[in-house]
Amino acid sequence: MKQYPSIPIASNIPVSAQAYKLSLKAPGLAQSADPGQFVHIRLSPGSDHPLLRRPFSINDIRGDKVAILYQVKGSGTELLSKMTPKDTLDIIGPLGKGFDIDPGKRHHLLVAGGMGIAPMGFLGRRLKGLKLKHQLFYGCRSSSELIKTDIKICSISSDDGSCGKKGLVTSLLPDRLDGCQDPSVYACGPWPMLQAVARICRDKKIPCQVSLESFMACGVGACQGCVVKGSDGGYLSVCDQGPVFDSRRIDWDQDCVI
């Protein structure tokens, strides 16, 4: 982990109704990041608002460029959406623990809900580089929120039926898992989706890793602001023990953490 106080923006372009792709010229970050890790970005150059940094998964690394995909949610991401290649950003990263890839597994199934697609691009390309068979299940609310990806898509679903199958992405997973030999699952998305994926994989005794979201302050394990309940009764800090966890380590009966 390193702090880069002045990373130049290469581009910042809309990729769907509410999401943007921000590309940064960041050779140091590009060399050291792994899929599932995130960057902590200060979004308020020259002002105190917002005071805290905001976390974003690393979506893509090409050469010395690092990209994130982000959805405009509040004041920080609104500010970010206005930034141009004339601006620079203060970034800490790469942070957290990413996905563990077991090259012995025969099928690697990626499950993304909404902006949970963000870390999957980088993970998909790492799997491709390792020549491991991988496929994506991608669920969104409607076609206007679908973000293009070059990962091989197995199934798309949408809440309103405007693209792919109407319904939840998790409804498509059990049949596919039954047809796979020796699969491994990687999921990122809203808490209810992760809960469902974790329970399906637990019942089928399939290894599953989940990328969790939580409100973050320090981003480096010092403030305990991001903790979730672990299945052993203790607490886990999402920023440094995660954001990616073996799904069996999480207490899935707790309320949604975000």
Ligand SMILES: Cc1cc2nc3c(=O)[nH]c(=O)nc-3n(C[C@H](O)[C@H](O)[C@H](O)COP(=O)(O)OP(=O)(O)OC[C@H]3O[C@@H](n4cnc5c(N)ncnc54)[C@H](O)[C@@H]3O)c2cc1C
């Ligand atoms: C490890 C990690 C990786 C993330 N990766 C991405 C990513 O790749 N792309 C992306 O778009 N977002 C990602 N997020 C969520 C992102 O950090 C928040 O959307 C962002 O901090 C909102 O900042 P804001 O100032 O615009 O909104 P704020 O004004 O802080 O909040 C506005 C609303 O946004 C929502 N929000 C705030 N923080 C979070 C959060 N941490 N997670 C979910 N919703 C939140 C809440 O509903 C809140 O009421 C990630 C979060 C974590 C913890």
Ligand code: FES
């Ligand atoms: S955000 Fe401070 S411990 Fe995780």
